[in-house]
Amino acid sequence: MKRSSMMNDLSSGIFLELAKEKAALQADGTDVIDLSVGTPNIAPAQAIKQTIADEAMKDESYIYAIDDLPELKEAAAQWYKRRYGVDINASTEVCAVLGTQEGLAHCCLPVIDPGDTVILQDPCYPAFFTGAAIAHAQIYRVPQREKNGFLIDFDDIPQDVAQRAKLMIFSYPNNPTTAVAPPEFYDELIAFSKKHDIFVIHDNAYSELAFDGLRVGSFLAHNGAKEIGAEFNSLSKSYGYAGARLGFCVGNSEYVSALKQLKSNTDYGIFLPIQKAGICALQSDETVVRETAAAYEKRRDILIEAFAAHGWQIEKPRATMFVWARIPEKFGNDDVAFVKQLMQATGVLVVPGSAFGSCGCGFVRIALVQSEQRILTAAKRIGEFLNT
Numbered sequence: 001m002k003r004s005s006m007m008n009d010l011s012s013g014i015f016l017e018l019a020k021e022k023a024a025l026q027a028d029g030t031d032v033i034d035l036s037v038g039t040p041n042i043a044p045a046q047a048i049k050q051t052i053a054d055e056a057m058k059d060e061s062y063i064y065a066i067d068d069l070p071e072l073k074e075a076a077a078q079w080y081k082r083r084y085g086v087d088i089n090a091s092t093e094v095c096a097v098l099g100t101q102e103g104l105a106h107c108c109l110p111v112i113d114p115g116d117t118v119i120l121q122d123p124c125y126p127a128f129f130t131g132a133a134i135a136h137a138q139i140y141r142v143p144q145r146e147k148n149g150f151l152i153d154f155d156d157i158p159q160d161v162a163q164r165a166k167l168m169i170f171s172y173p174n175n176p177t178t179a180v181a182p183p184e185f186y187d188e189l190i191a192f193s194k195k196h197d198i199f200v201i202h203d204n205a206y207s208e209l210a211f212d213g214l215r216v217g218s219f220l221a222h223n224g225a226k227e228i229g230a231e232f233n234s235l236s237k238s239y240g241y242a243g244a245r246l247g248f249c250v251g252n253s254e255y256v257s258a259l260k261q262l263k264s265n266t267d268y269g270i271f272l273p274i275q276k277a278g279i280c281a282l283q284s285d286e287t288v289v290r291e292t293a294a295a296y297e298k299r300r301d302i303l304i305e306a307f308a309a310h311g312w313q314i315e316k317p318r319a320t321m322f323v324w325a326r327i328p329e330k331f332g333n334d335d336v337a338f339v340k341q342l343m344q345a346t347g348v349l350v351v352p353g354s355a356f357g358s359c360g361c362g363f364v365r366i367a368l369v370q371s372e373q374r375i376l377t378a379a380k381r382i383g384e385f386l387n388t
């Protein structure tokens with residue numbers, strides 16, 4: 001069998017390579033501390049789990065769901081109002097997705113023909129790239145530079161690219177850089193999009209994981225956003241729902257309806273117990289989400305302090321479940337070599353920044369997905385490695 005050329009465009013290389021090295025180390029008995037993949041390890045609240053269990057016992061739960069439950073869309077719309085102050089029409093402006101990974105992988109197809117230009121951040125979350133590759137788009141990447149606090153600068157987008165681009169995909173709080181965009185950024189984004197007639201997808205996966213009292217809003221709360229864009233939002237991180245696979249696309253009704261049409265051709269909807277428990281999550285008070293955010297904040301503080309004590313100074317992220325760190329000076333700019341050496345010497349696995357785009361070179365992404373104790377053990381091992 002000959003794979004399609006699109007398959008070559010899908011990223012996987014370095015992730016596969018590291019997974020193999022990890023498996024080999026484990027087979028040799030190494031206690032690997034995996035701080036690479038952003039899988040949340042904080043389980044959903046009791047009421048959410050109980051709803052799944054109860055609904056899963058009902059025979060009628062096993063039909064094809066086909067569509068999103070109206071109550072689920074209503075719960076998402078109310079959540080947007082309560083949380084961000086954004087008015088959403090539940091019947092025309094919400095489409096549930098099988099996790100935002102699925103939504104993002106398909107997000108270009110409603111607007112992109114092969115060869116059309118899509119603008120992405122560099123570095124960016126790999127699913128944005130996947131979405132563009134699946135649609136056979138031309139990709140233009142805008143650097144997120146450290147000196148700009150990892151925000152993109154619209155002046156970095158050449159005129160001819162802006163004129164031909166059909167879609168931009170953005171995300172703040174950002175994975176991997178953890179950058180948070182100020183409100184003015186979104187106003188500039190909307191003005192840029194209107195000027196050049198570019199549709200905008202914003203991924204707001206981490207709005208609930210903000211620290212030190214920071215409140216992150218929605219792109220849709222900005223004037224004109226719904227005219228030119230839509231936002232993806234996920235229950236994975238906020239409600240510990242990652243394995244259950246539920247997220248939303250909310251916003252521009254034409255886009256939402258096109259995405260729905262696409263999805264009606266690619267899946268038969270989301271397992272009903274997952275939808276029902278999703279309603280329970282969205283209607284629960286904020287305590288659960290605040291507790292989850294507090295747990296990540298505590299892990300962040302422990303990691304930053306312990307790494308600093310062992311000789312690696314890293315800036316504190318203001319949001320997300322990641323730490324974005326420049327690699328220690330003596331390793332130069334080669335993040336891949338650093339990650340491999342680190343894993344062999346310490347059993348601690350992190351992701352090289354260049355896996356998210358060439359502008360990630362010289363950085364690593366560390367996921368706060370282990371217990372406080374394991375983070376301390378990782379820091380100690382890393383300290384020994386750095387000081388030898």
Ligand SMILES: Cc1ncc(COP(=O)(O)O)c(C=O)c1O
Pocket residue numbers: 038098099100101102125171174175203205233234235236242246247
């Ligand atoms: C920025 C971002 N968007 C989307 C996702 C996918 O989340 P899910 O598919 O679980 O909703 C992730 C997961 O790590 C992410 O980091």
